[in-house]
Amino acid sequence: MLLTGGLKSLLPQARRIIHCKRVRISNISGMAKVPGYTQARVVLLHKSLADDFEKFCHANSGALPLLYRSKPGEWKCTSLSSNSDTRTDHLQYRKYEYGAFTGSLESLNDYAEQLKDMVAFYLGCCSFNFEKVLQAAGIPERNTEQKRNVSVYKTAVPCYSISTFCCNLLVTMRPVPESKLEAAVLATSALKETQGAPVHMGNPGLLGIQDLSKPDYGDPVRLHPGDIPVFWACSVTGIEAVINCRSPLAFTHSFGCTFITDLKNDKFTLRSSREVPQVHCISQDPLHYSMVSTEAAKKIKTLEGLIGIDPGNRGIAHLLHPGELLKACLSLSHARSVLITTGFPTHFNYEPPEENDGPPGALAIAAMLQALEKDVAIVTDQRAMDLNKKIIEEAVQIGILKEPVPLLSYQRESADSALTFLCESGNPRRPRFDHLIAIERAGMAADGNYYNARKVNIKHLVDPIDELFLTAQTIPGITTTGVGDGGNELGMGKVKDAVKKHIKNGDVIACDVAADFAVVAGVSNWGGYAIACALYILSTCEIHDCYLRRAVGFSQLPKKTVWLSALPSVTKEEKLLKALVQLGVRSGASASLEMEVDALPFYNIHSDMIEKLLQEVQH
Structure with a gap:
């Protein structure tokens, strides 16, 4: 269920609720998007892979804006939050062994020894951060109207490979009325720490996406008459790269269970306004x-x-x-x-x-x-x-x-x-x-x-x-x-x-x-x-x-x-x-x-x- 009631006013204290596990919540999109708190996807890898993964993020920064890289065994992230602990700040984690998903976890406390040699990467996430700016621009939120998560698709577009990190780009899709396309571009292109402007507008087949009703992550979202499917680069791309890397052990958050920071979306650095998109x-x-x-x-x-x-x-x-x-x-x-x-x-x-x-x-x-x-x-x-x-x-x-x-x-x-x-x-x-x-x-x-x-x-x-x-x-x-x-x-x-x-x-x-x-x-x-x-x-x-x-x-x-x-x-x-x-x-x-x-x-x-x-x- 989406937590959309009184807890909206408790952010970033919402992390404490997650720590205690006293409320049953399946994802946190409703908790963060109304107040406008920034969210991030988190990937945890062995320190021997950290340098290459950081290079992979920089080489594909449109999809993977890197907000923070921790030191091995460091679980605080003071630049993003004041009281964080990435071992427990997610509603649910996913565990991967040699690229295979091997289970969901409510915390990583049972892996204290392994975590000493692991590095956490915090990646800017557009899935929930965009809603506020799109709403302000008068663009309807079809996924919210339909009470669904944002749709995420694998594309046929290859990312720039670094060592063992290679995968195709993943994108989120939001239906946008044709008359609002330029407004959607103007609104999102200003956000630097997320994925910014769309990477494609129009026929999904041009990205290699064959069926919008079958997303690879999230939920299918219906288009209304006159809507155009608009696609943004998605930081879930980083999870696909980790899977393809086949690391002996890796952790990520589960879809919809991103890390809640103390930063407000309106505190993000804006891109240069020298060039306005058409x-x-x-x-x-x-x-x-x-x-x-x-x-x-x-x-x-x-x-x-x-x-x-x-x-x-x-x-x-x-x-x-x-x-x-x-x-x-x-x-x-x-x-x-x-x-x-x-x-x-x-x-x-x-x-x-x-x-x-x-x-x-x-x-x-x-x-x-x-x-x-x-x-x-x-x-x-x-x-x-x-x-x-x-x-x-x-x-x-x-x-x-x-x-x-x-x-x-x-x-x-x-x-x-x-x-x-x-x-x-x-x-x-x-x-x-x-x-x-x-x-x-x-x-x-x-x-x-x-x-x-x-x-x-x-x-x-x-x-x-x-x-x-x-x-x-x-x-x-x-x-x-x-x-x-x-x-x-x-x-x-x-x-x-x-x-x-x-x-x-x-x-x-x-x-x-x-x-x-x-x-x-x-x-x-x-x-x-x-x-x-x-x-x-x-x-x-x-x-x-x-x-x-x-x-x-x-x-x-x-x-x-x-x-x-x-x-x-x-x-x-x-x-x-x-x-x-x-x-x-x-x-x-x-x-x-x-x-x-x-x-x-x-x-x-x-x-x-x-x-x-x-x-x-x-x-």
Whole structure:
């Protein structure tokens, strides 16, 4: 039973009640959470394992915030409580021998001799400490409403291993109304000595959790209509590590019987308020939300504004959807494998017919994805394979790419060709790519043809790569982004109504194939540069970094220098454009073999845009 009556006012004297064992209590969540006293999970290990376990806690501090480590045989913890004795301060203990649970105990007094060589670890616990801040933020406590313990699940996310301590992350789950997601993040991210902000919001399958009705610890908690499952790293992770360590003897508290400290939750040190978190939905199937700091989001919004100018006076202002760049890049940041396509053969009377808007932007994206250690490949027309191979080789020599990007082609051979291309053995549960990007790629119009800006049908020069984007819409877990500057590019189907209304020849040329996100730019290459810059900003955002790695392991920020070197630069893009001129790749609007893109000179137009984007990144 939960002790929720008059004993609430007796904390921390509640420990004395536990010592005397005069009241029958099954757990202490009701005793502590209303007054707001901090609770901690306790692990007791032989001193020979203590150093490694402490390193394990520091290596996975998001799940295992270490409040205190005792000396061998020390049972007082004066920094957390004035009258504590960890041998008797728990309602119930669990005993483990060589990793196996061998019994529950009401105290550890019978193990006085063994305890002389054991060390106690006190780990910050979110399970009950969060309730006060969530309640203050107006977020309903579904587990309390249902008179249940918080649900705890094992995930498929591996912790950073130290010696014999290794396990997957464990998480608590709380249902949160969708309208309250950001409030829940803001409320909990401020708590430093507990697990802080969520590590996942949305579909539990993305954590490897198959059934929310079957928690590994605690009780199942029902979601109400409109609730989103939100997951926080859990210090029960430490117990799993102890089990996997197979120590000859170890003790922990039982679930729900945490250590009550004298500290009030509102006495906790707050995290830096310099970066305030935002929440954004990046996928509906599966449902997935991501986090970013307000500072980083503001920078990416500025990038979007910079590339949204219209030097060709095409009317692209009507196509702009604010926020698309941020959401596209948040999704890319979570992706493991990305497929990029580009190529617009607008110059059908020349060989090669490709224009030079598209490939530079595609390579800028690929370079940053390589630096972020993601798998990346490029798919293009079969007839243009040799040309693209040469372009990739030049990009490596120039220093844009650190290594060649795999080059693929796609042909429709059967009704299942696209599915087979995108998924292992054609199984939609095993996609090869998490994200598809089309940048300045000829897109199919409503009549099945492909048109350049002058309404000339160039279908004979275009392979049906659109089918990959159409099929991706039916495969959970694959997100798509289209980058364009005129509305006839693959992915711009998302804004086709505006294209038909505001773009010259739009009623004919508008691409009919939509992407999940449409990044519109005055020149498509600029969209590619902006994506590369936005990915850098996200990677250097502490809030996003922690969320991305599920708060386990170490920050990726030390790789900042590598990411910085992968950004586009005026020098690299100048060299690439010269190489494209040598390969006969022409300017889009003018068909000239000069240092220009879309009839806009590289110097003072494109070079200035690159510098402005870089200035915002480094601001």
